[in-house]
Amino acid sequence: MATVNLSDYKPLNISNADEYSIGIVVSEWNDFITYNLRNGALETLKAEGIKEENIHIHYVPGAFELSFATMKLCRSGRFAAVIAIGNVIRGETPHFEFVCSGVTQGIKDCNILTDTPAIFCVLTDDNKEQSIARSGGSLGNKGVEAAVTALKMIDFNKNSN
Numbered sequence: 431m432a433t434v435n436l437s438d439y440k441p442l443n444i445s446n447a448d449e450y451s452i453g454i455v456v457s458e459w460n461d462f463i464t465y466n467l468r469n470g471a472l473e474t475l476k477a478e479g480i481k482e483e484n485i486h487i488h489y490v491p492g493a494f495e496l497s498f499a500t501m502k503l504c505r506s507g508r509f510a511a512v513i514a515i516g517n518v519i520r521g522e523t524p525h526f527e528f529v530c531s532g533v534t535q536g537i538k539d540c541n542i543l544t545d546t547p548a549i550f551c552v553l554t555d556d557n558k559e560q561s562i563a564r565s566g567g568s569l570g571n572k573g574v575e576a577a578v579t580a581l582k583m584i585d586f587n588k589n590s591n
């Protein structure tokens with residue numbers, strides 16, 4: 431059993447938060463999970479001072495497509511950070527491994543090939559119960575964690591030039 435609650439964090443008090451634009455890409459596969467992750471991220475970003483009109487949400491079919499969409503938003507230069515939201519649940523075949531590997535490498539590439547932080551909010555679980563627990567259930571919401579990570583990386587990016 432994981433011991434960390436994904437939603438535990440201290441208020442960040444990011445200066446000029448109302449000036450930043452954030453991109454969010456949500457995959458529709460397992461939307462009963464990904465929409466909860468999206469909502470957790472949205473609520474946290476707004477609670478930390480990001481204006482709702484500055485949060486731009488796009489949808490793609492599955493986690494594998496997150497790489498293309500996230501890279502496009504990162505390369506646009508329009509966003510202080512981009513959050514990629516997905517949920518991959520293991521099936522009967524090795525397909526799970528390839529989808530997870532593909533999206534992991536793809537989002538990693540967004541971080542090393544662009545100047546925009548790309549946040550990996552993709553649950554890669556063995557079963558539905560694990561996903562439910564991490565998208566607003568007993569272990570918190572990884573969408574909250576992703577929003578906090580995005581804000582911390584924005585702060586890093588602003589102060590590291």
Ligand SMILES: Nc1c(NC[C@H](O)[C@H](O)[C@H](O)CO)[nH]c(=O)[nH]c1=O
Nearest residue numbers: 457459491492493494517518519529
């Ligand atoms: N099985 C899951 C998938 N599979 C679909 C792929 O992500 C992709 O859309 C397809 O291979 C076409 O390129 N996607 C998820 O997000 N979650 C899954 O559990």
Ligand SMILES: CC(=O)[C@@H](O)COP(=O)(O)O
Nearest residue numbers: 519520521522523525526
């Ligand atoms: C992760 C997947 O693509 C998976 O849901 C597909 O299921 P299966 O491996 O049983 O075809």
